[in-house]
Amino acid sequence: MAESGATLSNLSTESRAFPPSEEFAAQANATAELYDRADADREAFWAEQADRLSWSRKWDKVLEWNAPFAKWFVGGQLNVAYNCVDRHVEEGNGDRVALYWEGEPGDSREITYADLKREVSRAANALIELGVGKGDRVAIQMPMIPETAISMLACARIGAMHSVVFGGFSPGALKARIEDAECKLLITTDGQYRRGKPAPMKENTDEAVEGTSIEHVLVVKRTDIDVPWTDGRDVWWHDTVGTASEEHTPEAFDSEHPLFILYTSGTTGKPKGILHTSGGYLTQTAYTHNVVFDHKPGESVYWCTADVGWVTGHSYIVYGPMANGATSVMYEGTPNTPHEGRHWEIVQKYGVSIYYTAPTLIRTFMKWGEQIPAEYDLSSLKVLGTVGEPINPEAWMWFREKIGGERCPIVDTWWQTETGAIMIAPLPGVTETKPGSAMKVLPGIGATVVDESGTPVGNGEGGYLVLDQPWPAMLRGIWGDEERYRDTYWSKFAEQGYYFAGDGAKYDEDGAIWLLGRVDDVMNISGHRISTTEVESALVSHPTVAEAAVVGASDETTGQGIVAFVILRGNAAKDGGDEAIKALRDHVAKEIGPIAKPRNIMVVEELPKTRSGKIMRRLLKDVAENREVGDVSTLADSSVMDLISSGMKEGKED
Ligand code: PRX
Numbered sequence: 001m002a003e004s005g006a007t008l009s010n011l012s013t014e015s016r017a018f019p020p021s022e023e024f025a026a027q028a029n030a031t032a033e034l035y036d037r038a039d040a041d042r043e044a045f046w047a048e049q050a051d052r053l054s055w056s057r058k059w060d061k062v063l064e065w066n067a068p069f070a071k072w073f074v075g076g077q078l079n080v081a082y083n084c085v086d087r088h089v090e091e092g093n094g095d096r097v098a099l100y101w102e103g104e105p106g107d108s109r110e111i112t113y114a115d116l117k118r119e120v121s122r123a124a125n126a127l128i129e130l131g132v133g134k135g136d137r138v139a140i141q142m143p144m145i146p147e148t149a150i151s152m153l154a155c156a157r158i159g160a161m162h163s164v165v166f167g168g169f170s171p172g173a174l175k176a177r178i179e180d181a182e183c184k185l186l187i188t189t190d191g192q193y194r195r196g197k198p199a200p201m202k203e204n205t206d207e208a209v210e211g212t213s214i215e216h217v218l219v220v221k222r223t224d225i226d227v228p229w230t231d232g233r234d235v236w237w238h239d240t241v242g243t244a245s246e247e248h249t250p251e252a253f254d255s256e257h258p259l260f261i262l263y264t265s266g267t268t269g270k271p272k273g274i275l276h277t278s279g280g281y282l283t284q285t286a287y288t289h290n291v292v293f294d295h296k297p298g299e300s301v302y303w304c305t306a307d308v309g310w311v312t313g314h315s316y317i318v319y320g321p322m323a324n325g326a327t328s329v330m331y332e333g334t335p336n337t338p339h340e341g342r343h344w345e346i347v348q349k350y351g352v353s354i355y356y357t358a359p360t361l362i363r364t365f366m367k368w369g370e371q372i373p374a375e376y377d378l379s380s381l382k383v384l385g386t387v388g389e390p391i392n393p394e395a396w397m398w399f400r401e402k403i404g405g406e407r408c409p410i411v412d413t414w415w416q417t418e419t420g421a422i423m424i425a426p427l428p429g430v431t432e433t434k435p436g437s438a439m440k441v442l443p444g445i446g447a448t449v450v451d452e453s454g455t456p457v458g459n460g461e462g463g464y465l466v467l468d469q470p471w472p473a474m475l476r477g478i479w480g481d482e483e484r485y486r487d488t489y490w491s492k493f494a495e496q497g498y499y500f501a502g503d504g505a506k507y508d509e510d511g512a513i514w515l516l517g518r519v520d521d522v523m524n525i526s527g528h529r530i531s532t533t534e535v536e537s538a539l540v541s542h543p544t545v546a547e548a549a550v551v552g553a554s555d556e557t558t559g560q561g562i563v564a565f566v567i568l569r570g571n572a573a574k575d576g577g578d579e580a581i582k583a584l585r586d587h588v589a590k591e592i593g594p595i596a597k598p599r600n601i602m603v604v605e606e607l608p609k610t611r612s613g614k615i616m617r618r619l620l621k622d623v624a625e626n627r628e629v630g631d632v633s634t635l636a637d638s639s640v641m642d643l644i645s646s647g648m649k650e651g652k653e654d
């Protein structure tokens with residue numbers, strides 16, 4: 001189990017606990033009574049949460065569960081975009097800011113809900129003009145600009161599904177996703193700002209759409225750089241969306257109408273298209289955004305620092321907050337452009353009250369030094385949140401002291417692309433939090449920690465985290481692959497009918513939940529899931545590589561770092577020097593994206609294999625983490641590990 005040793009030893013010494021202040025508790029959206037209400041009647045509880053939304057037709061039944069397939073709010077009809085945009089305008093909040101957008105070069109825009117309604121309607125009309133209709137798939141690869149959220153909402157408005165692909169993914173990765181979902185339209189930009197400079201975007205996406213089902217490419221002008229252009233296929237956003245009518249009547253769709261596909265890494269090389277639908281997803285994202293962040297519409301200024309290309313951006317930049325009429329900050333750039341205080345400058349500028357980020361970023365801020373946030377006025381902050389990976393107690397304490405002024409509750413939120421919304425987290429006005437623990441299963445959610453046989457473990461014990469009840473925002477499947485859906489999530493504890501999340505977890509003596517990392521071959525790099533297989537296939541696709549094995553090794557900043565062991569082919573084997581290693585790292589970046597670049601690559605003569613030829617990653621992980629190598633008795637050739645370990649000690653990091 002990844003990092004369990006380290007986390008467990010932290011645990012035994014962790015006695016600090018922070019109850020909410022009386023003042024905070026008195027004004028909090030959620031009280032302890034929520035747990036009782038959910039326990040007493042789960043379906044009635046979720047029906048109450050669904051009433052946060054505006055439905056064109058009320059549901060007949062809260063839940064239909066034919067395991068592992070759920071339908072929520074059966075027979076209900078709604079329009080997701082109407083819920084996120086129009087109804088706030090109709091309720092008299094058209095002048096409320098929906099997005100304070102900060103561009104990387106320092107430009108900014110303020111978009112009210114009334115503006116958003118006009119823009120989303122225009123974009124919806126333009127999509128229809130371009131031949132996109134109900135059920136069609138639209139690929140989106142864009143930087144963090146308002147048009148990205150507008151594009152997503154426009155798809156939702158007309159019942160098309162979006163498939164957002166993170167801007168840092170390579171043309172090959174985008175192409176594979178376009179092909180898997182048979183997308184009709186791609187929305188992208190001319191370029192994007194990266195660390196102060198415009199970089200090409202369309203040039204890359206052009207490579208991806210070649211020979212696919214894409215009929216049109218809709219291009220937002222962001223950087224004004226020169227772009228290649230294919231007449232008839234490519235259209236500018238300002239020429240089409242910009243001139244489209246701002247009148248569009250949203251149609252109500254079934255509660256189970258598909259909303260989006262989002263690809264995530266699995267234990268095999270091929271990414272999985274996680275499918276989410278409308279009514280249940282919007283209900284749980286809106287509910288959790290309200291209770292976990294203690295969001296107050298019209299008062300809170302909310303900032304989720306994730307990229308819209310990941311699920312956190314979908315659920316907690318776009319759908320949850322907008323369903324709740326939130327005023328959000330959206331920031332285009334990196335945290336150190338043009339200086340390392342950029343985030344705190346933005347918090348100060350907009351009076352941000354809720355700040356939701358990733359542990360990896362907190363550890364980066366720690367490295368940059370506490371004197372940086374100390375220069376800014378952070379007194380507007382009320383609630384801090386983290387997501388994506390386990391947060392170590394030291395980073396949690398730093399976040400609490402240096403950013404939260406020791407007054408802001410911290411909510412460590414556990415969830416996944418597949419769960420769609422937060423599942424385990426403290427309630428900030430109720431739960432006494434411990435540094436490093438996600439604490440408690442949310443009201444209405446069923447999760448438990450079980451042993452190998454599926455039996456729940458007791459306090460002080462660890463095991464596998466499973467979800468034992470269907471939940472509204474749950475994935476409805478893997479796009480085009482029902483069998484893989486059953487196999488991946490429902491087969492390990494088939495008898496009990498549990499969803500297996502792939503994570504290890506443990507209860508402490510008080511029953512608080514501590515996440516212990518992935519138990520499968522999936523790494524967690526800065527809160528992003530990348531499979532070992534994907535990186536291995538990228539490496540072996542390079543002409544100099546004969547074999548590759550990849551592991552995630554614990555890393556002070558990014559949670560895990562990618563460490564690759566490669567066997568080079570014949571002639572190439574003589575050249576394991578810096579240049580060759582750099583070429584391999586660049587090759588992985590080109591094949592998958594810079595995020596998947598190995599931190600270290602070690603050239604080895606042999607890989608540790610069992611007699612049946614299975615690579616023993618556990619042993620490589622020991623080497624990568626500088627630990628004594630574990631049991632080698634099942635290795636076909638046990639001397640291999642001595643060679644690898646001695647090489648690792650000499651190995652360089654770049
Ligand atoms: O291992 C868990 C880790 O991130 C995985 C989900 O990754 P992804 O689908 O990319 O979604 C990330 C954002 C929701 C989980 O299986 N993870 C997520 N949140 C936490 C976490 N690990 C520990 N603590 C968390 N709060």
